[in-house]
Amino acid sequence: MSNTGKLKAFADSIAAATSPFRNYLSDLHRKYLPLSDGTVADYIPELALADPSWFGVAVATVEGQVFEVGDCAQPFTIQSISKAFVYGLALEDHGRDYVNSKVGVEPTGEAFNAIVLDEATNRPYNPMVNAGAIATADLIKGKDGTERLKRMLDMFSRYTGRSHDIHVPVFLSERATGNRNRAIAYLMLNFGMVSDRIDETLDLYFQQCSILVTARDLSLMAATLANGGVNPVTGDRALDQRYVQDVVSVMLTCGMYDSSGDWAYRVGMPAKSGVGGGITAVSPGKLGIGTFSPPLDAKGNSLRGIRVCQQLSQDFGLHPFNVAPPPKDLDSWIKGDADLDRW
Amino acid sequence: MPKVIAVHSYRGGTGKSNLTANLATTVAQQGYRVGVVDTDMPSPGIHNIFGLEPEMITKTLNSYLWGEAELADGAYDVSQNLDLGNGGELFLVPSSCKADDIAHILKDGYDVRLLNDGFRQLVKTLELDYLFIDTHPGLSKETFLTIAISHCLLLIVRPDKQDYQGTAVTLDVARQLNVRHVQIVINKALSCLEPGALRQKVEETYEVPVAGLFPLSEDVVKLASEGVFCARHPEHSVTQEFQAVARRIME
Numbered sequence: 001m002s003n004t005g006k007l008k009a010f011a012d013s014i015a016a017a018t019s020p021f022r023n024y025l026s027d028l029h030r031k032y033l034p035l036s037d038g039t040v041a042d043y044i045p046e047l048a049l050a051d052p053s054w055f056g057v058a059v060a061t062v063e064g065q066v067f068e069v070g071d072c073a074q075p076f077t078i079q080s081i082s083k084a085f086v087y088g089l090a091l092e093d094h095g096r097d098y099v100n101s102k103v104g105v106e107p108t109g110e111a112f113n114a115i116v117l118d119e120a121t122n123r124p125y126n127p128m129v130n131a132g133a134i135a136t137a138d139l140i141k142g143k144d145g146t147e148r149l150k151r152m153l154d155m156f157s158r159y160t161g162r163s164h165d166i167h168v169p170v171f172l173s174e175r176a177t178g179n180r181n182r183a184i185a186y187l188m189l190n191f192g193m194v195s196d197r198i199d200e201t202l203d204l205y206f207q208q209c210s211i212l213v214t215a216r217d218l219s220l221m222a223a224t225l226a227n228g229g230v231n232p233v234t235g236d237r238a239l240d241q242r243y244v245q246d247v248v249s250v251m252l253t254c255g256m257y258d259s260s261g262d263w264a265y266r267v268g269m270p271a272k273s274g275v276g277g278g279i280t281a282v283s284p285g286k287l288g289i290g291t292f293s294p295p296l297d298a299k300g301n302s303l304r305g306i307r308v309c310q311q312l313s314q315d316f317g318l319h320p321f322n323v324a325p326p327p328k329d330l331d332s333w334i335k336g337d338a339d340l341d342r343w
Numbered sequence: 344m345p346k347v348i349a350v351h352s353y354r355g356g357t358g359k360s361n362l363t364a365n366l367a368t369t370v371a372q373q374g375y376r377v378g379v380v381d382t383d384m385p386s387p388g389i390h391n392i393f394g395l396e397p398e399m400i401t402k403t404l405n406s407y408l409w410g411e412a413e414l415a416d417g418a419y420d421v422s423q424n425l426d427l428g429n430g431g432e433l434f435l436v437p438s439s440c441k442a443d444d445i446a447h448i449l450k451d452g453y454d455v456r457l458l459n460d461g462f463r464q465l466v467k468t469l470e471l472d473y474l475f476i477d478t479h480p481g482l483s484k485e486t487f488l489t490i491a492i493s494h495c496l497l498l499i500v501r502p503d504k505q506d507y508q509g510t511a512v513t514l515d516v517a518r519q520l521n522v523r524h525v526q527i528v529i530n531k532a533l534s535c536l537e538p539g540a541l542r543q544k545v546e547e548t549y550e551v552p553v554a555g556l557f558p559l560s561e562d563v564v565k566l567a568s569e570g571v572f573c574a575r576h577p578e579h580s581v582t583q584e585f586q587a588v589a590r591r592i593m594e
Contacts, residue, residue, distance in 0.1 A: 010487065011519040017456045018491040026460050068456070336521075 012065070021059070021333040022067045024315075028308055029057050029069040038295030038303040041275040044173035050076065050277060050294035056215035057308055058290040060223035061334060064232040068216055075212040076292060077170050079274030080112065080128070082156075082208040083136065084251050085221065087127040089155050090139040091243040102139060102193060103132045107253045107260055112300065115184055122191035128254040128272070131184045137205040138194040145200040149207055158238035159224045160217040161231055171210035178206060209274075215292035218280040222271075222288025248282055259299045267309050268319030279305035283318045286330065345466045347474045348592055349493035353509025355480040357499040358530045360389040361563070361572070363477040365582075366497075368571045369589040371422070371431035375472040378418065378465055380404060380436040382458065382489060383479040384448045387438035392571055394424040395435060403439040407461050408453040414461035415468040425574045434469055455484045459492055473592075481509075482516060490517055495524040495592055497554065501531045502541060507548070514549055526554035528588060533559055555588035557581060 016022060033055055042048035056071040090099050101123075108125040110116055117124055117131060124131035142148030149166075156164045185202055188194045194201065213221075221238075224231045225248055229239035239247065251270035256263040263271065269289070271281035277294035279302050289312060291305035313319050316333070317326025350363045363379060371377040381389045381404065390400065402417035418434040425433060439445065466474055476489050490496055496517055500506045510527070517525050527545055532538065542553045557563075560581055566572050573582040 007516065007519055011491075011516070014484075014487045014491045014520060017488060018459050022456070023459070023463060026463070069460075 015336070016065045016067055019067070019334060019336045021330075021336075022069065024328075024333060025057050025059065025067055025069045028311060029055065032304045032307050033070075035304055035307070036295075038297055040277075040294045041296060041300070043275075044170065044177055046167070046170045046173055047077070047276065047294075052295050054277070054292065054294055055304055056290075056292040058215045058219035059287055059312075060216075060219040060232065060290075061287045062223060062227040062232050062285060065334065066216065066219065066233065068219075070215075071292060072215040072290075074292065075167075075214055076278060076294070077167050077209065077274070077276040078211045078213045078278060079209050079276040080133070080257075081213075081218065081221075081272045081274040081276075081278050081280055082152075082211060083128050083133040084247055084255065084272045084280075085155065085159065085239075086133070086140065086152060086208055087136050087250065088239045088243055088247045089152065090127075090136045091246055092240050093141045094139055096243070096246065099136075099139060103127050103135050105250055105253070109258055109261075112257050113180055113184075115180070115187065117187065117191065117193070122188075122193055124188065124193070126254040127250055128257075130181055131188065134181060134185050134201065134205050135188055135194055137208060138197075138201045140204065145203055148200075148204050152204070152208055153211070155238065156211060156213075156217075156221075158234075158236045159221040159231060160213070161220060161234040161236070162217070164211050164213065166207050167210045167212050171206050174206040174209060175203065178202065181205065213278065215278070215290040218278050218290025218292070219288050220290070222280040222282045222290060224288065225282045226284050226286060226288050248284065251282065256301055257299050259297075259301060263301075263306075267306075267313045268321060269309060269313055271309065273301040273305065275300050277302045277305070279309060281309050284320070286318065345471055345474065346495065346592075347462065347466075347476065347493045348495045348497060349476045349478060349489045350497045350499065351478045351486060351490065351513065352480055352499040352506075353482075353513050354501075354506055355386075357480070357501055357506070358557070358563075359383075359480070359499055360392060360477050362497070362499060362528060362530065362557075362585075362588075363475050364389055364392040364571050365573045365585045366589050366592065367433060367473070367475045368425050368427070369573055369582075369585050370473050370593065371425070371427050371433040372429060372573075373589075373593075374429035374431045376432050376434075376470055378434045378436065378469055378471045378474045379477065380414075380462065380465070380474065381438045381477050382485055383477055384438045384485075385445060385479060387440050387445075389477050390435060390437040390440075393421040393433075393435050394570065395419055395421055395437060397440055400437055400439070403437050403444070404461075405439040405444050405448060408448075408457055413468070414465045418465065418469060425571055434471075436465065455488050458485060458488055462492065482513065487516065487520065490522055491520040493522065495526065496522050497526055497528055497588075497592070498551075499528050499530050500545065502529060502533070502536060502545075510549065514551065525551050526591060527551050528554050529556040531559045532556055552591075554591045555584050557584055 255272040281289040293304035
């Protein structure tokens with residue numbers, strides 16, 4: 001039995017490499033590769049080193065198939081994408097009520113680095129702006145910075161099925177230039193919204209932003225959320241089932257910085273972007289998308305990534321509010337109907 | 344709709360490249376645009392049969408896999424060597440036969456998924472009606488992939504025990520990959536074997552149709568690797584058998 005099991009597993013991986021859906025992704029990649037708009041983030045020198053032509057598109061289904069096109073193995077720093085997942089860990093550590101008392105879930109329309117708190121409650125508006133993410137990092141349990149970081153890295157490993165490292169130069173640069181974030185943290189300390197282990201928590205926050213991931217990782221992270229918190233390839237649980245909805249909801253309302261409303265209208269899939277060039281997008285019950293392309297639009301979202309998610313959403317009807325029959329049926333494209341023009 | 348034909352055998356020396364060259368030429372003679380890709384990267388050779396001199400070759404399949412060129416940039420129009428007539432055209436994408444390039448592929452490998460993308464792009468760019476893929480013998484990642492994307496898989500078998508067993512393994516794989524049309528070609532059959540009985544035995548053993556049966560032919564051996572047999576000997580009985588196999592592929 002184990003022999004046929006291996007043959008089947010290998011045949012499945014070949015089938016994923018040759019399925020009509022991967023061919024579709026390959027055409028999509030070819031279509032958007034020439035796009036030359038946007039600028040690579042350069043607020044720290046390490047990010048400016050990114051090659052603007054890097055472009056990877058990965059899609060993982062809740063059945064555990066992974067389709068990859070382009071630079072899907074190129075590591076880059078996760079940046080703000082980490083915020084959504086660390087929020088999930090904070091929910092597991094403290095429960096919904098306590099976390100809600102420290103961080104709101106209201107979109108701001110302000111830029112991600114705005115120094116603004118809810119005047120009535122002194123809470124940061126949501127976990128996706130820097131203020132909310134720092135307050136969320138503060139909630140991560142552990143006896144010291146090392147243990148708290150390890151718990152974060154272990155969590156990401158459960159989402160992706162591999163171990164993760166910090167990009168040390170990016171971390172050091174983020175820390176050296178992070179005075180605005182330091183100011184936000186002290187403002188929150190002033191209001192009693194974060195604990196007084198501020199330097200440790202800020203280090204933790206800069207470290208979580210400097211974790212190295214790939215487009216493939218981002219697709220698996222999204223697919224894990226789409227699959228109710230269980231990594232569909234490894235079968236490991238990454239997030240308590242009760243909190244999947246919480247994480248995905250804030251991704252929908254706040255995930256794409258101050259263009260979240262436009263994103264919800266045009267694409268609809270809850271998503272989170274990072275200035276490293278990554279986007280992770282969730283189609284609940286179906287699949288997760290991971291894209292990587294460093295050039296960003298004015299709001300800080302990856303330009304090619306936006307286009308890819310938009311087109312996938314339109315072609316396969318992945319907008320959660322879509323009720324019209326989509327132009328392409330996801331199942332038959334993934335399974336490979338003989339009728340589909342594969343060439 | 345374009346059709347992809349993979350020509351494979353479990354063991355080497357079965358006459359794979361020769362069959363590929365002759366079938367591709369026969370199909371092109373009907374007026375079709377035909378491509379041939381030599382994916383036998385460790386031991387390339389089909390360019391010899393098509394009369395493409397190594398010094399004429401600049402871009403190859405290797406160049407594409409290393410990101411240096413599009414696959415179509417490594418396609419050479421070899422139609423003039425073949426007397427095609429009827430407006431057919433035949434393009435060959437060779438693999439590099441430089442020792443350094445072969446060593447590079449063996450040492451570093453390549454992303455096998457690029458093959459799939461490259462084939463599709465080649466078919467589009469050259470507007471091909473048929474794409475023949477000459478494979479490396481045995482089972483490897485690239486043979487799995489090639490088998491998975493082909494509309495028709497031709498397995499070459501010599502009538503001996505090793506080939507019989509290897510073919511059974513290959514068929515297991517092909518079934519797992521849901522290949523729709525698999526056909527067997529028997530090659531180098533000794534004249535002492537009765538063709539009808541041999542066909543029947545092979546078909547019963549594998550439950551796969553036999554598309555053609557070629558005797559161990561001195562005429563073919565003489566010309567092997569120096570030209571496409573069916574273009575040189577259009578009236579030969581072996582050429583007629585190539586035409587019969589080509590008809591079954593084109594059905």
